[in-house]
Amino acid sequence: MMEQVPDVNENEASGSVATYTVGLAFALLLTGASFLVSQTHLLWAPGVTAGLVVLAIAQMGVHLVFFLHIGTGPDNTNNVLALAFGVLIVLLVMSGSLWIMAHLNTNMMPASAILQMQR
Amino acid sequence: MNTQVVNTQVASGPAPVRTVVAYGFWIFLLSDIILFSALFASYAVLSAQTAGGPAGRELFELRHVGAETLCLLFSSYTCGLGLLSIGRRRMSAFYLSFGLTFVLGAAFLGLEISEFAGLIARGAGPSRSAFLSAFFSLVGLHGAHVTAGLLWLCFLVGQTYAKGPRDFVRRRLLCFSLFWHALDIIWVGLLTLVYLMGAR
Numbered sequence: 290m291m292e293q294v295p296d297v298n299e300n301e302a303s304g305s306v307a308t309y310t311v312g313l314a315f316a317l318l319l320t321g322a323s324f325l326v327s328q329t330h331l332l333w334a335p336g337v338t339a340g341l342v343v344l345a346i347a348q349m350g351v352h353l354v355f356f357l358h359i360g361t362g363p364d365n366t367n368n369v370l371a372l373a374f375g376v377l378i379v380l381l382v383m384s385g386s387l388w389i390m391a392h393l394n395t396n397m398m399p400a401s402a403i404l405q406m407q408r
Numbered sequence: 409m410n411t412q413v414v415n416t417q418v419a420s421g422p423a424p425v426r427t428v429v430a431y432g433f434w435i436f437l438l439s440d441i442i443l444f445s446a447l448f449a450s451y452a453v454l455s456a457q458t459a460g461g462p463a464g465r466e467l468f469e470l471r472h473v474g475a476e477t478l479c480l481l482f483s484s485y486t487c488g489l490g491l492l493s494i495g496r497r498r499m500s501a502f503y504l505s506f507g508l509t510f511v512l513g514a515a516f517l518g519l520e521i522s523e524f525a526g527l528i529a530r531g532a533g534p535s536r537s538a539f540l541s542a543f544f545s546l547v548g549l550h551g552a553h554v555t556a557g558l559l560w561l562c563f564l565v566g567q568t569y570a571k572g573p574r575d576f577v578r579r580r581l582l583c584f585s586l587f588w589h590a591l592d593i594i595w596v597g598l599l600t601l602v603y604l605m606g607a608r
Contacts, residue, residue, distance in 0.1 A: 309488040316481050316592075320599070324474060327604040338605060345600035349593050356484055356589040364427050368434050375438035379445040386449035 304358050312355025319348040426579055433583045437590045440553075444594050447549060448601060451542040455606065459537035464606030467532055469523075473603045476519045477595065483512030484592045491585045494573050502573075506565050509588070513558050520551050543602065550598060553591055560584055 323344045326332050332340045353359045359368055398406075422428075455464070490505030524544070527533065534544035564584055568577050 304488065304492070306489065306492060309485055309492070312488075313481060313485045320477055320481070320596075323600060323604055324470065327608055328470065337608065341600050341604055345596050348596045352484075352589060352593045352596065356488060356592070357586060364423060367431050371431075371435055371438055375441055378442050382442065382445045383449045383452070387452055390453040 304355070308355050308358075312351055315351040315355065316348055319344050319351065323348075425575070426582065429579045430582060430586065433586055437586060441590065441594065444546075444549065444597075447542070447546045448597060451546045452601065454538040454542040455602075457538040459539075461537040461540065462530075462532050463539070464543075464602070465608070467527060467530075468603050468607045470603065470607055472519060472523060473599065476516050477599055479512045479516040479519065480592055480595050483509045483516070484589055486512065487585050487588045491581060494568070494578055494581055497573055499573070502568070503565070506561060510558060510561055510565075513554055513561070513588075517551060517554055517558070520547070520554075524548075547598060547602065550591065550594055553594075557584070557588055557591060560587070 323341055326337060326340050326344065353372070359365065359372060361369075486505045486508040490502050490509060493499075493501035493505060524547075527540075532540055534541050561584060564577075564580055568581070571577055
């Protein structure tokens with residue numbers, strides 16, 4: 290069915306050699322920065338985790354824009370909406386699991402105390 | 409003025425098949441990313457539960473992981489270049505780019521298999537602790553995706569050779585490139601959460 294619709298107006302060139310090269314350069318730069326931050330004392334030690342998360346999110350953005358061509362074009366609205374929904378679910382799954390499990394851990398009785406109660 | 413013309417064009421008729429196919433495949437990729445997020449969450453919860461066994465600090469070699477990252481990034485780049493060359497009907501450039509994509513992907517897979525084999529040989533297999541179970545299922549699932557991607561790549565290159573750069577072949581190549589780039593995004597998360605944070 291789909292095959293019979295002629296491909297008029299095929300916007301073939303999504304991206305160019307330049308966009309891919311810029312994307313690769315950004316990705317390499319951000320990866321290098323992540324390694325640097327994790328291996329040296331460049332950042333204040335308690336802030337390293339936050340720094341790594343920020344660098345990772347920035348690199349994911351670079352991949353989305355330069356490699357997957359998720360942008361602001363009119364034919365891209367649906368892709369962006371689907372991405373927003375996906376990000377919502379991922380955040381719920383990740384933060385929800387961490388939050389719930391951390392609370393369970395702090396509120397759980399130590400194993401020895403449970404054994405005491407069963408006597 | 410110009411954007412208005414483009415807008416009415418898009419609104420007046422059905423979207424090009426290529427756009428629709430890419431949208432459908434994008435939805436699949438997002439569902440795949442949600443599958444990964446469940447494993448990421450379980451890894452984050454279990455990463456401290458080493459059961460007296462080795463922790464990530466003692467196990468991960470960042471030099472090795474850096475080489476894996478470079479393989480994946482450059483294979484993504486060559487994959488994108490290959491997609492551009494098939495759009496311009498430059499067949500030899502396309503075969504060269506996708507050949508490089510395959511070689512780099514296979515190099516990544518080889519590095520990962522050697523890492524896994526080394527861990528198992530040191531007695532740090534998936535059955536050692538909850539941390540290692542979560543580690544092997546998360547990183548292993550990414551490796552399984554790369555393996556599937558390499559098989560898919562071989563199939564598509566064969567199809568391009570047999571059928572030429574027709575519309576449907578190019579749409580399949582577009583879907584493959586989206587898949588390959590999405591695996592990179594997941595690797596960025598893996599690198600940060602598992603390796604860089606784990607090795608500290």
